[in-house]
Amino acid sequence: MYSKFATLTIALPCVKKHKSDSGCTGVRDKTAFVPLSCFDEMTLLSDYRFLEDSGRLADSITRDRHRLPQQKNQKARILRLGAHRLNLQLRLLPNGFTKSRENTTFFNKRECRFYWHVKLLFPESSTEYRERRVPDNRTLKEILTPYIHPTESEPVKRQKLKVYVRDSFDGVRVFMKVENRKCNSMR
Known part of the structure; x- marks a missing residue:
C-alpha cells in the first residue's frame, strides 16, 4: 500500500557509526544555547514544552512529599533530632539531589554523636x-x-x-x- 507521507530512515550501522564517531546520544540537549539567528517556531515549541515539564515536575514533588521513601524520611528525622539535641543548625538537601544520595552522615543515638561524611x-x-x-x-x-x-x-x-x-x-x-x-x- 502506498502512503502519501514518506518517512526517511537511516540504516542501523550508519546510526551506530555516527554515534560512535561524534559521541552523539541521539537525544537533543534541551538546555543548549540556541543563537537568535537559529531560533525558529520548533525551538520555541521545544522550550515551551521543557518549561511545562519542569512546572509539572515541581508541582508533582510538592504534592507527593508524603510519598517519599520511608527510609529517607526516617534518616532525615533522626538527623534533625540529633542536630536539635546538640544545638546544631543542620540543612538537608532534597532527596533527589546527588549530594543527598552520596551523603552517609548519621547520628548515633547511644553516643549522642554525629558521624560525618x-x-x-x-x-x-x-x-x-x-x-x-x-x-x-x-x-x-x-x-x-x-x-x-x-x-x-x-x-x-x-x-x-x-x-x-x-x-x-x-x-x-x-x-x-x-x-x-x-x-x-x-x-
Whole structure:
C-alpha cells in the first residue's frame, strides 16, 4: 500500500557509526544555547514544552512529599533530632539531589554523636578524597594526618599531595565552601 507521507530512515550501522564517531546520544540537549539567528517556531515549541515539564515536575514533588521513601524520611528525622539535641543548625538537601544520595552522615543515638561524611578537596593537586563516618570529636589535624603528614601518611597519598606535606601543620590552611550562595558565586 502506498502512503502519501514518506518517512526517511537511516540504516542501523550508519546510526551506530555516527554515534560512535561524534559521541552523539541521539537525544537533543534541551538546555543548549540556541543563537537568535537559529531560533525558529520548533525551538520555541521545544522550550515551551521543557518549561511545562519542569512546572509539572515541581508541582508533582510538592504534592507527593508524603510519598517519599520511608527510609529517607526516617534518616532525615533522626538527623534533625540529633542536630536539635546538640544545638546544631543542620540543612538537608532534597532527596533527589546527588549530594543527598552520596551523603552517609548519621547520628548515633547511644553516643549522642554525629558521624560525618567529609569531602576533602586538594586544589593544588586536583585531588579529592571522601571520609565516611568521621566522628564529630575528631580535630582537623587528626582528619588530615593520613593525607599530608610527612611520616604518618600513606606514601601514595603523600606523593599525590606533596604540595601540602609539611613538617608541621602550622602552615596548613583549611577553607570551607560557603553554601546557599547565588549561582557561580563562590566564597
